[in-house]
Amino acid sequence: MKKHDPVSRRQWFERMAIPAVALAGASLTGIPAVAAPAHTNDKATPLAGTSIYDIRDFGAKGDGQTLNTTAIQAAIDDCHQKQGGTVLIPAGDFICGTIEMKSGVTLHVATNGRLLGSKRREDYTAGKGVPSGNGNIVFIYAANAENITVEGNGTIDGNGLSFYNGKGDNTGPGQRGVGGNFDRPHLLIFSQCTRFQVKDVLLTNSAYHCFRILKCKHVQLHNIRIYNRVNKNNDGFHFNDTQYVHISGCDVQCQDDACALFGSNQFVTITNCSFSTRWSIFRFGGGEAQNITVSNCLIYDTYGCPVKISSGRARIENLSFSNIIMRNVTGPIGIGFTGSSNNPNNNNPAADTVPSFVRNISFNNIRATVVEKPVNHPDIHFGVNVFNGELNSCITLNGVGKVFLENISLTDVHVIYAGGGTKEQAAKRQVPELSAEYFGVWGTEPFGPPAYGLYARNVKGLTLQNVRFTYEKADARPAVIFDNVQDAIVTGLSAQGSPETELLRLVNSKDILFTAIRVLTPAATLLQVEGAATENIKIDGGDISKAAKPLAVEKGANKKAVTIRS
Structure with missing residues (x-):
């Protein structure tokens, strides 16, 4: 096999200056050196690390039939050994199995270029140095590497439909992976890598997760399109224990979690992106998830809750x-927290003595429309079951047992709900003490939460400002329920009521101030308080004229605990 000398970027620009007629019919790597002597890639050369390695010069064929794993890996290895550069995937369909990215290498997938995963399982291996959790069979990976780039306007296609057998990995609620299908390739995995970026490419059709990023630092992900809906557990981005991450301008359409952030992810920004999935967008669980901002994003046709935090032991803040x-969407926000291990096989009970918390979480300028129940996406070829608790969903802030969520704020949040909640749902008083995903909490009879707008239990330091809850069809549930909420201020709440029930229900809550409440449609009662622990509730000002009566006292509450001044 004949190999051409790699071409440096400087040579490329110099050769492009040759009159076009002289270049007619010549390939990039076949042009003879004219303006400068050939670059030898010697380590002493100042242009080291700038060369281009065309995979065709290593024997690759873009015919959609040839298996090119060896050729592409040879190009990457040569590029890495010679102080880095760019490995070029030109136009064509280049089939391959598992390939390993290495330090200093830029993989450039040209427009109309496609890396296409083999349909054969035997062409894939586990990534060397990649942990086995949730599987480590992979198409493209890097481990313990640095300064890597994947770029270009081309496509990386996992051919994932070829691995569909109807089975997922069974890591959903209560399944714990038993009998799960883990023997299928993820599209990309970066494990314990530093300073890498992925930009502009289309990542599609993975057999498993699209992009797993494990214990990495200094990650840049920009202008990526992910379309991943051919198999079960088709996540978009999936992070574990990663720091200093910046995501912008991405468009993600997937089947499972679109941007899962498990474990101790810190110093993360996500902005100017759009997302759609059957399950969840921003999914948090366990670890120390801290110092994360999400802004200027569009979420559509998403069920299973766009923002979902479900954890036992955790240190989640900011x-x-x-x-x-x-x-x-359904949800649209769900937070559940127990402060103790959710793992029944936990062999280290002493770990439960380490303080855990979920605190300092803000939601600002949110506009949402919530559907009655999930709807199958027409481009997902297999049906997805609907959990009972997904019906008539609401915002859920759910501290369990003796632990509290702390310092949660909703500011300028306007939600339009489908409505349709029943008196049976409204009558629910005993809510299961589970930190499961929100639909697990509400998955008992009667279906759905007892409030249509916000249900909050065990929250300290709760702020609602300029919050508006409305529904499209009549709903018999209260707009807001506080259960064991302490130190809350609600300013400018506007909500539709029901002639059958109260607008607000407070259970064993204290030190709550409501100002400038607006009751938008007739309600049986403005406020119902329950429980002997209820104290120091004040309502000051607003328009409550559409409430038939201002106050109802039930289940041992004291009327003197409430002051209402209209």
């Missing part, structure tokens, strides 16, 4: 979600 539009 999360900000702002300027977000949610169109046709």
Whole structure:
């Protein structure tokens, strides 16, 4: 096999200056050196690390039939050994199995170029140095590497439909992976890598997760399109224990979690992106998820809750979600927290003595429309079951047992709900003490939460400012329920009521101030308080004229605990 000398970027620009007629019919790597002597890639050369390695010069064929794994890996290895450069995937369909990216290498997938995963399982291996959790069979990976780039306007296609057998990995609620399908390739995995970026490419059709990023630092992900809906557990981005991440301008359409952030992800910004999936967008669980901002994003046709935090032991703080539009979602926000291990096989009970918390989380300028129940996406070829608790969903802030969520704020949040909640749902008083995903909490009879707008339990330091809850068809549930909420201020709440029930229900809550409430449609009662622990509730000002009566006292509450001044 004849190999051409790699071409440096400087040589490329010099040769492009040759009159076009002289270049007619010549390939990039076949042009003879004219303006400068050939670059030898010697380490002493100042142009080291700038060369271009065309995979065709290593024997690759873009005919959609040839298996090119060896050729592409040879180009990457040569580029890495010679102090880095650019490995070029030109136009064509280049089939391959597992390939390993290495330090200093830029993989450039040209317009009309496609890396296409083999349909054969035997062409894939586990990534060397990649942990086995959630599988480590992979198409493209890097481990313990640095200064890597994947770029270009081309496509990386995992051919994932070829691996569909109807089975997922069974890591959903209560399944714990038993009997799960893990023997299928992820599209990309970067493990313990530093300073890498992926930009502009289309990542599509993975057999498993699209992009796993594990214990990495200094990650840049920009202008990526992910279209991943051919198999079960088709996540978009999936992060574990990663720091200093910046995501912008991405468009993600997938089947499972669009941007999962498990474990100790820190110093993360996500902005100017759009997302759609069957399950969840921003999914948090366990670890130390801290110092994360999400802004200027569009979420549409997403079920299973766009923002979902479900954890036992965790140290989650300083999360900000702002300027977000949610169109046709369920949820739309769910936080569940127990403060103790959710793992029944936990062999280290002493770990439960380490303080855990979920605190300092803000939601600002959110506009959402919430549908009655999930709807199958027409481009997902297999049906997805609907959980009972997904019906008539609401915002859920759910501290369990003796633990509290702390310092949660919703500011300028306007939600339009489908409505349709029943008196049976409204009558629910005993809510399961589960930190499961929100639909697990509400998955008992009667279906759905007892409030249509916001249900908050065990929250300290809750702020609602300029919050508006409305529904499209009549709903018999209260707009807001506080259960064991302490130190809350609600300013400028506007909500539709029901002639059958109260607008607000407070259970064993204290030190709550409501100002400038507006009751938008007739309600049986403005406020119902329950429980002997209820104290120091004040309502000051607003328009409550559409409430038939201002106050109802039930289940041992004291009328003197409430002061209402209209």
